[in-house]
Amino acid sequence: MSLSKLKLDLSLNGDIISNMPPNIMETILSRLPIKEAVRTCILSKKWRYNWITIPELIFDFTLRKAMRNRNDDNVVKFIDDVLSLHRGPICKFELSGNLCIQDTGYIDKWILCLSRNDIQEFILCLQPLLRDYELPSCFYSCELLTHLHLSYCTLQRPPLFSSFNFLKSLLLYKVEFVGFTYENLVSRCPILERLKIEGLASYADFIIYAPKLKSLVVNGFFEVTQNICLKNTPLLECVSLNLHCCGLNSKRLNHREGENSRLINVFGCLDGVEKLAVRGNFLKFFVVDFVPTKLPNTFYHMKSLELQICFNDVLMVATALCLIRSAPNLQELKIDAIIHTKIQPQFPEIGDGPEFSLNQLRNVKINSFGGWRRQLEFVEFLLSITPVLEKMSIYSHKDPTIAEGYDPMHGEMMLEVLMQFPRVSPKAKIEYFEAGRLVEFGK
C-alpha cells in the first residue's frame, strides 16, 4: 500500500527512526522475529545495541527456520549468546519449537538468568525426550511470574516459603511432579485465575484450593480410587474436565458413611460456574459412589453444559441428570450420547414429571446419536421439560461395530419418530443430521 509513499520523503526527513525514544524502539524490535531483531545491530552504530534491551525474547519454531544452518546446536548457542548479551528486564521469555537440547545445563543457566531479570511471562516447551529434566531450584525465584506455561519437564519440591504471588495463568502440559502435588503448587499461587492441565496422569488425590480461580481445564487420566476435590473456588466460571478414569474394573468403591459424596466434592463449591463440560468417561467416577437426584447446591449461573454420557450405564445417566437438574437456568446443553454395546439395561424412570423443567434452555445439541431406545427416551424427556426451546440439533453417528445385527432406523423414518415427540415449547425446531447432512422430508 503506502510503503512507496513512505519512502518518498526520505531525503526531506533524514533518519528519524534512529532517534526514537528507547521504549518505542524496543516495542518495534519486539515485534520482529528474534533473529531479525538481533540482526539490526549491523545497520549503524546507533542500532548496534538497540536490540539488547528488548523486553520480550521469543525463541520459537521460526528461529530454526531462520538459521541458515538449521542445526539445533547452533540454535542453542544463539539463544545462549542472546541471553548473555541482553541487558535489563526480560518480561517475556518463550522457548519452544521442539528443540533438541543435548546439554540441559544451558536451560538451567537460562532460567537462572530469567530469575534475575524480573521474568513475568515464561513459556518453556521442551521436547518429549526431556520429560525427566528437572527445573533448577532458581525457577522458584521467578517470583514476579504472571503467566507460566511448562511442557515436558519435571518439577521438584519448591523451597518452603517460595510462592508465585502474582501468577494468574498456569498451563502445565505433561509435567511431572517429584515429591509434591498439584495441590501444593496451586496453593502457592494465591491469585491464580486460569489453570489448565493437559496430560494429567495422577495416581494421587487431585485437590484444588484456589479462591481466585476463574477457569479450570483438566485433561488426562485419573485413577478411580483417588479423590478429586475442588475446594474454595467461588469464582470459577468455566470448568472443563476431560478425564478418563482408570481402574474401574479392579475395585468397586462404596460410599462411606459420613463422607461427602464424590459429586459434592467436585461440584459442591462451583456456585458461580457459567460453563461446565464433563467429558471422557469422567461421569463414571461418580458412579462408584452414591448419586443423589440433585446436588445440594444449585448452579444458578450455569448457562452452558456439555456432557459425555454412556447410555449403557444407568448410573452415568443418573449422574448426568443430577447435574442437569442442578442447573435450572441452563441455556445451552450439549450431549455426547455414546452407546458401547447392544445391551441396554432397564432404565430407571428418567423423567420426573412436570415439577422439573429447564425454563431457560434454548439450544440443545446431541452428538453420537444412534437412534437407540435410551437415547430416544432422553430426547423425548428433554423436549417435555424445555418450554422455551428454540432448536434441538441431533447428529447421528452409526458405529458399524455396534450396529451388527441391528437394523437402526434412519433417514426420514428416524426424523418422523423425532418429530412426533410432544414438545412443550411452541418454537422448538428439531434438526436431524446424518453424516453431517440435514435430513428433510421428501428430499
Next chain:
Amino acid sequence: MSSTKIFLKSSDDKTFEIDETAARASETLKNIIDGGCLDGVIPLPNVSSNILPKVIEYCKKHGGDNGSSKKIANGGVDKDKEILPDYDEEEDKREKVRVDELKKWEEEYMDFDQQVLYDLMLAANYLHIKGLLDLTVEKAASMIRGRTPDQIRENFNINSDFTPEEEEEMILIEDEWDDEWAFD
C-alpha cells in the same frame, strides 16, 4: 451516554474539541479527567496541530470500546474460546463483520507518509493510546521484517556509520551467526 466535551491544546496553541468518551481511549487523558484536574483546556506540549486531528480521529473510532479492541490485539482470539467452544454462532458472525470493518478502517487510516508515522508513534506513546501505538509500531516493524540490511537502511534513511573495516567485520560476524555465533 456522556458527551461532555474536552478541549485539547496543541503545541502550536491550536485548540481541538473531543468527546470525553473518545478522549478516554488515551490513558494519559483518562487520568487527567479522572483526577479532576480538568481546567478548561488540556495542554499537549508534545503534540502539534498537524498530528492532533489524526489522533482525535483514532480516539473517536476507539473511544469506549477498550474490550473489543483488546480482542483484535490478541489476533481476534478470545481466550475463553480455547476452553469451551462458544455456541453463539450469530454473535461470532457479528463480531467478524465488526472486526473486518475495523481492519478496513485501520488500513485507510494508516495511509500516510513516514513523517506522520513517527509523529503519530510519539503522540500515541506520550498519550498512552495502546491501540494506536501498536498499529504504528507494527507498521515500522513491517518495514524491517524480512528485509536485508540495505533495504532497511533505505526504508528508514539510515546511514551506516561504520568505517569500511568495521563494516567488513560486521558482515563477517553476520556470516558467522549461522556457524559459530561469534559475537564480539
